[in-house]
Amino acid sequence: MGTVKVHDKTFEIYITEAEIQQRVKEIAEQINKDYAGKRPLFIAILNGSFMFAADLFKHLRIEAELCFIKLASYKGMKSSGKVVTSIGLEEDLFGKEVIIVEDIVDTGKTLHNFLPKLMHQQPKSMKITALLHKSAATEYPLTLDYVGFDIPNKFVVGYGLDYDGLGRNLKEIYQVI
Numbered sequence: 001m002g003t004v005k006v007h008d009k010t011f012e013i014y015i016t017e018a019e020i021q022q023r024v025k026e027i028a029e030q031i032n033k034d035y036a037g038k039r040p041l042f043i044a045i046l047n048g049s050f051m052f053a054a055d056l057f058k059h060l061r062i063e064a065e066l067c068f069i070k071l072a073s074y075k076g077m078k079s080s081g082k083v084v085t086s087i088g089l090e091e092d093l094f095g096k097e098v099i100i101v102e103d104i105v106d107t108g109k110t111l112h113n114f115l116p117k118l119m120h121q122q123p124k125s126m127k128i129t130a131l132l133h134k135s136a137a138t139e140y141p142l143t144l145d146y147v148g149f150d151i152p153n154k155f156v157v158g159y160g161l162d163y164d165g166l167g168r169n170l171k172e173i174y175q176v177i
């Protein structure tokens with residue numbers, strides 16, 4: 001499938017399923033090395049990161065915990081500018097090794113607003129993995145420790161990412177034409 005239509009927009013394939021799976025496996029291998037003998041808590045940001053988190057976990061050989069939190073700032077194809085927490089975090093982070101799992105980091109505003117809330121709980125360490133990073137769009141300073149792909153500042157769907165609720169189920173990542 002070379003192109004797909006989601007709502008009123010046409011998207012073309014940008015990153016294949018094979019490329020995604022290979023990169024996710026490589027990220028998992030690096031985490032396996034970095035966290036050997038440790039038991040990190042992964043906090044996956046819903047809704048978009050669910051596929052990335054699931055595939056990442058399939059390749060982890062270390063002991064690890066996983067929880068989800070829902071944060072959102074997008075409406076349509078643009079950020080609303082407001083970060084909304086819909087489902088809160090119930091786990092105690094004190095003294096834990098924490099890895100945030102994001103589908104995509106563009107402006108960085110969502111994590112910029114969310115990370116201080118997590119740091120207040122005094123985790124032992126905190127790292128971030130993102131499948132996609134739009135470094136040209138980043139406005140807030142963030143350290144991304146494990147990045148799948150650096151992509152241009154174009155709107156993308158697929159592999160968990162949506163356009164007004166649709167497109168998450170695509171196995172590939174598509175960019176708007």
